[in-house]
Amino acid sequence: MSTLNLIHNTPLIFLDKISATLPGKIYAKAEHLQPGGSVKDRAAYQIILDAYDNGSLKRGQTVVEMTSGNMGAGLALVCRQFANPFVAVMSEGNSPERRKILSAFGAELVLTKQVDGSPGMVTGSDIALAVDVAKDIAQNRNAFYADQFNNPSCIMAHFNHTGPEIFRDLPDADIFIASVGSGGTFIGTSKYLKSVKPNIKCIVVEPEKAAILKTGKVDDPKHIIQGTAYGLIPPHWDEALADDFITVSDDEVMDMKKRLSSDQGLYVGYSAAANVIAAQKYLKAQAKPLNVVTVLCDSGYKYSD
Numbered sequence: 565m566s567t568l569n570l571i572h573n574t575p576l577i578f579l580d581k582i583s584a585t586l587p588g589k590i591y592a593k594a595e596h597l598q599p600g601g602s603v604k605d606r607a608a609y610q611i612i613l614d615a616y617d618n619g620s621l622k623r624g625q626t627v628v629e630m631t632s633g634n635m636g637a638g639l640a641l642v643c644r645q646f647a648n649p650f651v652a653v654m655s656e657g658n659s660p661e662r663r664k665i666l667s668a669f670g671a672e673l674v675l676t677k678q679v680d681g682s683p684g685m686v687t688g689s690d691i692a693l694a695v696d697v698a699k700d701i702a703q704n705r706n707a708f709y710a711d712q713f714n715n716p717s718c719i720m721a722h723f724n725h726t727g728p729e730i731f732r733d734l735p736d737a738d739i740f741i742a743s744v745g746s747g748g749t750f751i752g753t754s755k756y757l758k759s760v761k762p763n764i765k766c767i768v769v770e771p772e773k774a775a776i777l778k779t780g781k782v783d784d785p786k787h788i789i790q791g792t793a794y795g796l797i798p799p800h801w802d803e804a805l806a807d808d809f810i811t812v813s814d815d816e817v818m819d820m821k822k823r824l825s826s827d828q829g830l831y832v833g834y835s836a837a838a839n840v841i842a843a844q845k846y847l848k849a850q851a852k853p854l855n856v857v858t859v860l861c862d863s864g865y866k867y868s869d
């Protein structure tokens with residue numbers, strides 16, 4: 565077994581404490597247990613495998629990516645296993661923990677200034693600047709640019725693995741709920757689940773003031789759900805996959821993050837909490853008991869609080 569064998573096949577956990585008073589059950593993929601601490605390990609691994617396969621990446625060639633931290637951790641650890649140097653370009657608005665993690669996994673770290681966000685709240689403009697810097701570095705160093713927002717490998721990772729794992733572990737899933745960053749998790753998993761269960765409903769989670777996929781607009785780009793909802797429509801977005809939308813407030817997310825650790829024993833991050841509070845809100849409005857599956861995207865250890 566190698567480190568890379570730890571990627572994929574996360575447990576599907578029944579959130580019994582959170583579900584106790586609900587008409588239905590919430591199950592969650594424990595992505596915080598991946599070796600890089602997040603769901604993005606899956607996409608990172610697929611990107612590197614596909615790039616070797618199609619010849620766009622050579623042994624020893626440098627890999628560059630713009631990251632909010634999680635893709636960077638995944639790429640850093642995968643690249644190190646294949647002996648490719650890795651440069652992570654990240655907005656300084658992401659938590660300081662993420663800088664430590666990237667460096668610990670052996671990434672060369674380049675930080676970019678915030679344009680209109682604030683510490684802990686990274687906006688689409690902050691991301692756009694980091695993307696420009698990453699592209700420049702890739703060009704100057706003749707490196708492979710991983711390009712998580714445009715790279716179809718990010719979707720295939722979830723179509724080939726996350727979706728089939730959910731169907732294997734809970735064939736009776738009625739609903740899949742997930743927040744959207746690059747969209748890889750939602751798009752790939754939903755596509756697979758709908759291919760084997762045409763009646764399953766796939767629901768998007770968004771911050772209430774940055775619900776661009778639901779409303780087409782952003783009232784306030786700042787929110788605490790790091791790694792998601794950048795106020796842009798992901799390039800591979802397919803609106804036919806989204807059966808519904810649920811919006812969540814920062815306060816609701818913060819409360820659920822605390823509850824998940826204190827009641828359920830799961831110390832996970834903000835997008836994980838957003839997904840679970842959305843699942844709870846959805847179930848509260850249902851008359852019949854349904855099985856909802858969602859994603860615990862990353863570990864709480866990646867944040868300051």
Ligand SMILES: Cc1ncc(COP(=O)(O)O)c(C=O)c1O
Binds near residue numbers: 603745748835861
């Ligand atoms: C903490 C966190 N949650 C959720 C996501 C969203 O995942 P995806 O890019 O597959 O939409 C990300 C993406 O980086 C993330 O870092």
